[in-house]
Every structure is written in structure tokens, then in C-alpha cells.
Amino acid sequence: MQRPLIPTKAVGSKRPGHVVAVRGPVLDVHFEGGKLPAVNDALHVDAGGAATLVAEVQSHIDERTVRAVALQTTSGLARGAEVAATGAAIMVPVGDAVLGRLLTTTGGVGDGGEALGKDVPRRPIHRAPPPLDQQSAATAMFETGIKVLDLLSPLAQGGKAAMFGGAGVGKTVLVMELINAMVARYEGVAVFAGIGERSREGHELLTDMRQSGVIAKTALVFGQMNEPPGARWRVGLTALTIAEYFRDEQKRNVLLLMDNVFRFVQAGSEVSGLLGRMPSRVGYQPTLASEVAALQERIASVEGASVTAIEAVYVPADDFTDPAVTAISAHLDSNVLLSRAMAAEGMYPAVDPLGSSSILLDPLVVGDDHYALAQATRETIAHYRELQDIISLLGIEELGQEDRLAVGRARRLQRFLTQPFVVTEAFTGQPGRSVPLALTLDGVRAILAGETDDWPESAFYMVGDLDEARTKAGKTS
Numbered sequence: 379m380q381r382p383l384i385p386t387k388a389v390g391s392k393r394p395g396h397v398v399a400v401r402g403p404v405l406d407v408h409f410e411g412g413k414l415p416a417v418n419d420a421l422h423v424d425a426g427g428a429a430t431l432v433a434e435v436q437s438h439i440d441e442r443t444v445r446a447v448a449l450q451t452t453s454g455l456a457r458g459a460e461v462a463a464t465g466a467a468i469m470v471p472v473g474d475a476v477l478g479r480l481l482t483t484t485g486g487v488g489d490g491g492e493a494l495g496k497d498v499p500r501r502p503i504h505r506a507p508p509p510l511d512q513q514s515a516a517t518a519m520f521e522t523g524i525k526v527l528d529l530l531s532p533l534a535q536g537g538k539a540a541m542f543g544g545a546g547v548g549k550t551v552l553v554m555e556l557i558n559a560m561v562a563r564y565e566g567v568a569v570f571a572g573i574g575e576r577s578r579e580g581h582e583l584l585t586d587m588r589q590s591g592v593i594a595k596t597a598l599v600f601g602q603m604n605e606p607p608g609a610r611w612r613v614g615l616t617a618l619t620i621a622e623y624f625r626d627e628q629k630r631n632v633l634l635l636m637d638n639v640f641r642f643v644q645a646g647s648e649v650s651g652l653l654g655r656m657p658s659r660v661g662y663q664p665t666l667a668s669e670v671a672a673l674q675e676r677i678a679s680v681e682g683a684s685v686t687a688i689e690a691v692y693v694p695a696d697d698f699t700d701p702a703v704t705a706i707s708a709h710l711d712s713n714v715l716l717s718r719a720m721a722a723e724g725m726y727p728a729v730d731p732l733g734s735s736s737i738l739l740d741p742l743v744v745g746d747d748h749y750a751l752a753q754a755t756r757e758t759i760a761h762y763r764e765l766q767d768i769i770s771l772l773g774i775e776e777l778g779q780e781d782r783l784a785v786g787r788a789r790r791l792q793r794f795l796t797q798p799f800v801v802t803e804a805f806t807g808q809p810g811r812s813v814p815l816a817l818t819l820d821g822v823r824a825i826l827a828g829e830t831d832d833w834p835e836s837a838f839y840m841v842g843d844l845d846e847a848r849t850k851a852g853k854t855s
């Protein structure tokens with residue numbers, strides 16, 4: 379973090395500045411006497427009437443002028459508007475009072491409810507991550523009840539996981555299902571950051587959470603796609619600040635959900651352009667890696683309290699080598715890749731069994747049995763993919779007996795790894811299923827061992843455990 383040229387304390391709200399230029403969300407503010415607020419400090423701009431607009435200092439233009447990015451819309455703001463330097467970063471409310479509430483990036487109330495009182499503690503949104511020697515590594519598995527995740531890309535308690543996928547392959551649905559599956563039986567608290575996505579989806583989430591009651595232990599923070607880039611850029615930090623307070627002051631475990639981290643990068647890129655910085659690779663901001671690191675490194679677990687992050691990441695044009703995507707994936711423990719080809723075939727959740735990975739998928743963590751079954755599943759599906767060209771050219775009859783069996787098992791495995799979700803009940807009409815890990819492993823073991831070779835493939839599609847497939851296949855155990 380850059381430090382001020384002049385100590386922040388030298389700037390008090392008694393020495394107001396004034397706006398000298400407004401270019402969209404970017405403001406130039408003149409401070410008399412050359413005492414400038416620090417980079418990352420919050421400015422309060424008098425937008426006329428009772429309205430006060432929050433902006434954040436980004437750079438010092440000359441000895442009297444700072445350039446700041448507004449976190450709210452600047453339409454109607456005129457030159458000459460008075461500005462107060464707050465002498466600190468944006469302060470947001472934290473603690474028990476924010477549970478059950480929907481906040482904006484700047485810590486305002488976004489659910490139309492009562493304003494938060496002055497006694498509610500507040501914390502600055504900029505903060506260093508805990509020192510490395512105080513961070514604890516993620517080693518325990520977080521069972522989700524979603525077969526394909528638990529088997530091939532297990533999530534870590536106190537770790538970071540992300541769902542990557544192009545437009546419309548099911549990222550939001552998967553994150554919502556995880557919220558549904560995890561928040562209700564999670565002992566800690568949850569913080570949800572809605573970053574640059576549809577505000578309709580955000581409000582649906584709020585309504586759903588109110589109905590299911592999980593809202594009581596959840597704080598929501600939204601900077602959605604209808605808001606200016608500054609709000610979308612900083613909303614992740616606001617959510618993190620709330621999560622860190624629960625972790626550090628109350629020693630509680632926190633589930634941090636972010637949808638969508640790509641929008642954070644995108645907002646940073648918009649801000650960078652507005653500030654006149656030269657774009658770098660693929661047009662992204664030159665500070666891409668450090669911006670992503672500043673966000674991701676703060677998601678850390680310490681002795682006695684963990685932060686488990688689940689993120690959705692949009693992959694532009696389905697290009698998994700996009701710099702934003704690779705910058706984000708470098709920080710994660712579990713990478714869940716969603717495949718368009720699988721979504722097109724209706725194989726939901728469209729998790730790519732070969733592309734997805736997790737550092738927990740290690741015999742020392744998940745045990746030899748789970749590891750061996752996961753590897754065998756991958757090998758069988760990989761072998762099927764190799765044979766797919768031959769099958770489409772010559773037909774499956776041209777394959778040898780062994781390959782034919784392998785293909786049948788791979789297709790059954792792929793179908794067994796689909797699952798109806800609770801959140802999709804409304805449009806699929808099929809009740810959601812949650813499958814304990816042991817039953818997932820039993821099912822996979824039986825399919826790989828050939829015990830189900832004579833069951834129709836369709837019996838495995840959109841079921842819970844193997845017993846359900848058995849019933850569908852009309853078999854008795």
C-alpha cells in the first residue's frame with residue numbers, strides 16, 4: 379500500500395478541499411495549503427442537499443491536487459463541490475450488527491431496513507493480511523454433498539476454492555447450491571459479496587435466505603453491475619473486512635462467498651483506464667497481479683479461526699488462459715472448471731472431471747481409497763475421450779471388448795456424477811439431493827468394478843446415491 383507524502387493526520391475535515399474536475403467516476407480535488415490526503419483515504423464529497431458521496435484517493439497529481447475514484451454515481455456533481463478528507467480509509471460497519479443485513483460497498487444499508495447505529499464498530503477496508511507465520515494451512519476436507527466436487531475436487535476447510543466457467547455454464551447455480559448446502563449446517567458465520575453481477579440475482583438470494591432463515595448468520599455486501607466501477611472494485615474488500623473482524627475479534631469460522639471475482643478484475647481495469655494508466659496484457663490493468671493478490675492474500679485462516687472462500691470466476695470467451703483467470707487461479711486450493719460441452723449435454727453440474735483439481739486430493743489427506751477412486755475415475759473418462767474420435771468415425775462396435783467396457787463405465791460414471799440441485803428444483807421439478815462422501819465413493823467403486831455394466835446408462839443420470847440408480851434401473855440389491 380502506498381503511504382502519504384504528508385502524514386494523514388495533517389489533513390482534517392476542517393481543511394476542506396473542492397472538486398476541480400469531474401470525469402465520470404473520476405474526480406480531481408484541490409486541497410489548499412498543499413496538505414494532501416493519503417492514497418486510499420476516503421473523501422466525503424458534498425453532492426448537494428443531504429447527499430454525501432464517498433470517493434477514494436488514487437493518486438497525487440501535483441502538490442495541491444489528488445485524483446480520486448467515486449464509489450457512488452457522480453451524475454449532477456459540479457465543480458466547486460466541497461470535499462472533506464476523512465484522514466482514514468473507507469470505514470465499514472462490522473460485527474454482529476451486520477448479520478442478517480445487506481450492505482453497500484461503503485457500508486451503507488442496502489436492504490431498506492434500519493440504519494446501523496453509531497455504536498456499531500467500524501473498520502477500514504484496507505488492511506494487510508496476517509503475517510505468514512500466523513496463517514494456518516488448509517488440510518481438512520469440507521464435505522459438500524455434491525458428488526463430483528467431493529470426489530474430484532474436494533474443498534478445504536479454511537481454503538480457497540473457485541468455480542471457473544464461461545457465460546451461462548452454471549457458476550451461480552453451483553455457488554447458490556453450496557450456500558444452500560453449507561451455510562445451514564455451518565457453525566460459523568457467512569459473508570456474501572455480490573461483485574458486479576445482476577442485482578436481480580442478489581435480491582433473489584436475499585429473499586431465499588430470509589425464507590430459509592440462514593440470513594440470521596449471514597452478512598451480504600453488494601456492488602452489482604448497475605453500480606459505478608469504484609463500488610464493484612472495492613466491494614470485495616468490504617466483505618473481507620467484515621469476515622476478518624469475525625475471524626480476529628470473535629474467533630469464529632467464516633464462510634466467504636464471492637460472485638464474481640472476475641468482475642473485481644474488470645472493475646479494476648475500468649478504474650485503471652479512467653486514471654489514465656497504460657493497459658497491459660490483453661488490455662488488463664498493469665497492476666492486475668498485485669490487485670488480485672491484495673484481495674486473495676487477505677483470505678487467510680489463522681490459529682483457531684478459519685476463512686473458507688468459495689468464489690465464482692467468469693471466464694471470458696471460455697478462454698482459460700485469460701490473464702485474469704490465471705492470476706486468480708494461482709491463489710486457490712481447489713479449482714473447479716465448468717465445461718460448456720458438458721453443460722450443452724445437460725450434464726449438470728458441468729464440472730470438468732479432468733480439468734478440475736484440488737490440493738487436498740492427496741492420499742495423505744483424503745486417504746488411499748478416495749485417492750485411488752478419483753484417479754481411476756479420471757483415467758477411465760480420459761480413456762473414453764481418447765476413444766471418442768474413433769467411436770464417432772467407426773462406431774463403438776469397432777472397439778475391442780475391453781475398450782467397450784471402459785467406454786460404458788466412463789459414460790455411467792459421467793452420468794453418476796450429475797446431480798439434481800435444491801436450487802434448481804423450481805425449474806427442473808426434481809428434488810435436490812445431497813450425497814454423503816462415503817456413498818459417492820461406494821457408487822464410483824461399484825461402477826468401476828463393473829458391477830453395474832448391465833444397468834442402462836440413463837439410470838445414473840440425475841440421481842443421488844447408487845441405490846437410487848439401482849431402483850431406476852429396476853434392479854434389486
Ligand SMILES: Nc1ncnc2c1ncn2[C@@H]1O[C@H](COP(=O)(O)OP(=O)(O)OP(=O)(O)O)[C@@H](O)[C@H]1O
Pocket residue numbers: 543544545546547548549550551552692726727799802806
Ligand atoms: N445444476 C443445474 N441443473 C440444471 N440446470 C442448470 C444447472 N446449472 C445451471 N443450469 C442452467 O444454466 C443456466 C445458467 O446458469 P448460471 O446462471 O449459474 O450460469 P453462470 O455461469 O453463472 O452464468 P453468467 O456468467 O451468465 O452469470 C441456468 O439458468 C440453468 O438453466
